[in-house]
Amino acid sequence: xxxxERKSILLSFEKPLxxxxxxxxxxxxxxxxxxxxxxxxLRQLEARATHLRQEIFSNLTPAQRLQxxxxxxxPSTLDYIQxxxxxxxxxxxxxxxxxxxxxxxGGVARLEGRPVVILGHQKxxxxxxxxxxxxxxASPGGYRKAMRLMRHADRxxxxxxxxxxxxxxxxxxEAEEMGQxxxxxxxxxxxxxxxxxxxxxxxxxxxxxxxxxxxxxDRLMMFEHSVYTVASPEACAAILWKxxxxxxxxxxxxxxxxWDLKQLGILDELLPEPVGGAHANPIQAADILKQAxxxxxxxxxxxxxxxxxxxxYQKYRQIGVFAxxx
Amino acid sequence: xxxxxxxxNRRKSGPISEDRQEREIADGLWTKCEHCDVLTYTxxxxxxxxxxxDCGHHHRIFSDxxxxxxxxxxxxxxxxxxxxxxxxxxxxDRKGYGxxxxxxxxxxxxxxxxQTGLGxxxxxxxxxxxxxxxxxxxxxxxxxGEKLTRMIERGTATSRPVIIVCASGGARMQEGMLSLMQMAxxxxxxxxxxAAKLLYMPVLTHPTTGGVTASFAMLGDIILAExxxxxxxxxxxxxxxxxxxxxxxxxxxxxxxxxxxxxxxIVPRTQLKQTLAxxxxxxxxxxxxAVVDNHTPWANGLNAAEPTHIGVDL
Ligand SMILES: [Zn+2]
Ligand SMILES: [Zn+2]
Numbered sequence: 201x202x203x204x205e206r207k208s209i210l211l212s213f214e215k216p217l218x219x220x221x222x223x224x225x226x227x228x229x230x231x232x233x234x235x236x237x238x239x240x241x242l243r244q245l246e247a248r249a250t251h252l253r254q255e256i257f258s259n260l261t262p263a264q265r266l267q268x269x270x271x272x273x274x275p276s277t278l279d280y281i282q283x284x285x286x287x288x289x290x291x292x293x294x295x296x297x298x299x300x301x302x303x304x305x306g307g308v309a310r311l312e313g314r315p316v317v318i319l320g321h322q323k324x325x326x327x328x329x330x331x332x333x334x335x336x337x338a339s340p341g342g343y344r345k346a347m348r349l350m351r352h353a354d355r356x357x358x359x360x361x362x363x364x365x366x367x368x369x370x371x372x373x374e375a376e377e378m379g380q381x382x383x384x385x386x387x388x389x390x391x392x393x394x395x396x397x398x399x400x401x402x403x404x405x406x407x408x409x410x411x412x413x414x415x416x417x418d419r420l421m422m423f424e425h426s427v428y429t430v431a432s433p434e435a436c437a438a439i440l441w442k443x444x445x446x447x448x449x450x451x452x453x454x455x456x457x458x459w460d461l462k463q464l465g466i467l468d469e470l471l472p473e474p475v476g477g478a479h480a481n482p483i484q485a486a487d488i489l490k491q492a493x494x495x496x497x498x499x500x501x502x503x504x505x506x507x508x509x510x511x512x513y514q515k516y517r518q519i520g521v522f523a524x525x526x
Numbered sequence: 527x528x529x530x531x532x533x534x535n536r537r538k539s540g541p542i543s544e545d546r547q548e549r550e551i552a553d554g555l556w557t558k559c560e561h562c563d564v565l566t567y568t569x570x571x572x573x574x575x576x577x578x579x580d581c582g583h584h585h586r587i588f589s590d591x592x593x594x595x596x597x598x599x600x601x602x603x604x605x606x607x608x609x610x611x612x613x614x615x616x617x618x619d620r621k622g623y624g625x626x627x628x629x630x631x632x633x634x635x636x637x638x639x640x641q642t643g644l645g646x647x648x649x650x651x652x653x654x655x656x657x658x659x660x661x662x663x664x665x666x667x668x669x670x671g672e673k674l675t676r677m678i679e680r681g682t683a684t685s686r687p688v689i690i691v692c693a694s695g696g697a698r699m700q701e702g703m704l705s706l707m708q709m710a711x712x713x714x715x716x717x718x719x720x721a722a723k724l725l726y727m728p729v730l731t732h733p734t735t736g737g738v739t740a741s742f743a744m745l746g747d748i749i750l751a752e753x754x755x756x757x758x759x760x761x762x763x764x765x766x767x768x769x770x771x772x773x774x775x776x777x778x779x780x781x782x783x784x785x786x787x788x789x790x791x792i793v794p795r796t797q798l799k800q801t802l803a804x805x806x807x808x809x810x811x812x813x814x815x816a817v818v819d820n821h822t823p824w825a826n827g828l829n830a831a832e833p834t835h836i837g838v839d840l
Pocket of ligand 1: 559561562
């Protein structure tokens with residue numbers, strides 16, 4: 201599955217890699233034309249390319265990771281759902297606001313034979329789709345639909361899987377009018393009361409309250425190059441540095457990478473990505489995700505509902521760093 | 527010299543700063559309303575709970591004053607006063623977070639942006655949290671999250687109603703994701719309080735925004751707000767950018783939220799204590815008549831050992 205428009209969405213730090221790949225292609229072409237055996241050289245160059253890719257992607261700065269997390273070709277919620285489920289039907293609507301939110305999708309599915317409810321933010325796959333999906337920024341109706349589906353899961357004893365991928369909850373006029381704050385707040389509280397296993401995964405961008413609104417669970421997983429932020433580095437730079445241009449520094453200071461979150465005791469499982477990021481090999485990324493989800497759900501399904509609730513509360517109860525003098 | 531000249535002279539003597547109100551309390555007999563410019567005896571203003579008697583403007587007040595206004599004298603038991611903020615991310619913007627904390631603590635005499643405790647309100651036991659906007663804009667980090675969570679847990683354990691007076695710009699960015707997670711932590715504690723069928727009432731004061739609005743501010747069984755308080759999730763300027771036109775003047779005011787069904791009632795500060803007491807009393811179960819517990823004469827009719835006596839003790 202060769203990406204046709206790869207060059208147009210090239211990340212700046214991928215440049216040396218792409219140049220090397222172009223050279224390899226050029227040599228291969230020349231060799232074919234002139235019927236020369238260059239396989240030894242090609243093998244050497246390809247090994248160098250692999251090494252270079254590994255090196256680039258294991259040394260990304262937080263700001264570069266943010267670029268990977270926001271990569272337009274990064275697999276989305278619906279991509280993963282299609283790849284990992286045996287059966288899937290999308291369900292629509294929050295039964296109240298009078299319109300369905302395309303930025304937050306959900307439905308019933310079968311995962312290796314087990315019925316589950318899956319829901320997540322949905323970014324567009326191209327510019328046109330992104331307008332329809334509102335760039336993955338959900339409205340109050342989206343969060344209320346999510347809660348409606350989670351209650352459905354609770355009623356039918358189906359584990360809940362959420363995929364988080366949003367720059368943040370939509371900060372629009374209508375969203376405020378319809379109670380964006382209330383919609384998110386309500387989910388935070390109610391998710392503590394659900395009696396089925398909840399596994400949340402940051403598949404791309406975890407933007408603040410908009411991410412947390414479907415992010416309270418028994419397990420939090422995160423792909424290696426995903427980020428999770430209290431505020432977007434751009435907004436943070438504008439507020440704290442009084443200069444939106446210093447978002448690189450903000451990205452560094454905010455500790456937004458999967459490793460940071462692991463260290464802060466927030467993340468339960470870090471999912472490795474294929475070399476070059478999930479977008480370089482979506483099938484492999486989906487396999488990694490599916491495997492991890494199966495393990496978590498199998499483990500959590502053995503716990504009694506009351507135990508599950510209690511452990512979920514304890515998980516969040518212990519997050520925070522402070523000193524307590526006697 | 528006229529009173530106005532005297533006031534004007536005082537104003538010239540120094541730059542207008544945010545703690546102007548406090549300076550005037552400290553050395554001035556008079557305070558000028560920032561809304562209608564009318565001068566009021568500071569003592570009278572204080573008696574009127576810092577509400578302008580001319581125009582009804584609610585001056586910003588801080589946690590000590592709020593506790594004084596709501597809690598009965600000599601009943602306040604502060605909780606967790608020894609919890610201190612840390613700098614887990616070694617965060618540095620234009621100033622290091624550690625330095626910022628120390629300076630703010632020295633200036634405000636507060637450990638962080640919330641005070642919590644137990645006390646009685648018009649004789650009714652309550653658990654109360656009061657956010658303080660002076661401390662880094664009332665922002666919510668680990669300390670705010672921990673103190674509110676413990677206070678709510680105490681409320682649940684002792685069957686008390688919980689009241690939180692909100693005033694906050696949102697999550698504290700300097701503690702990164704730890705701050706965001708406090709939203710979940712506090713909401714979890716409120717879930718348990720709610721499951722115990724106890725009453726929770728947030729009071730939204732100016733301003734209540736961001737992560738606080740997207741968590742405990744909006745989770746009240748009953749949500750009260752002070753007149754004209756700014757309440758919203760997204761910042762006004764951000765919303766304006768998505769809209770590309772001017773927002774109505776009342777957008778994100780307490781009145782706007784009430785009209786859209788997200789706030790139950792706007793309560794002037796001078797009536798807040800009595801309104802909270804009234805609401806708590808309205809939610810107290812009716813005391814069961816003693817006779818039902820003692821004799822259960824009609825419970826199932828199988829209690830043959832008990833002599834049947836109908837209506838005698840009633
Ligand atoms: Zn005034
Ligand atoms: Zn006035």
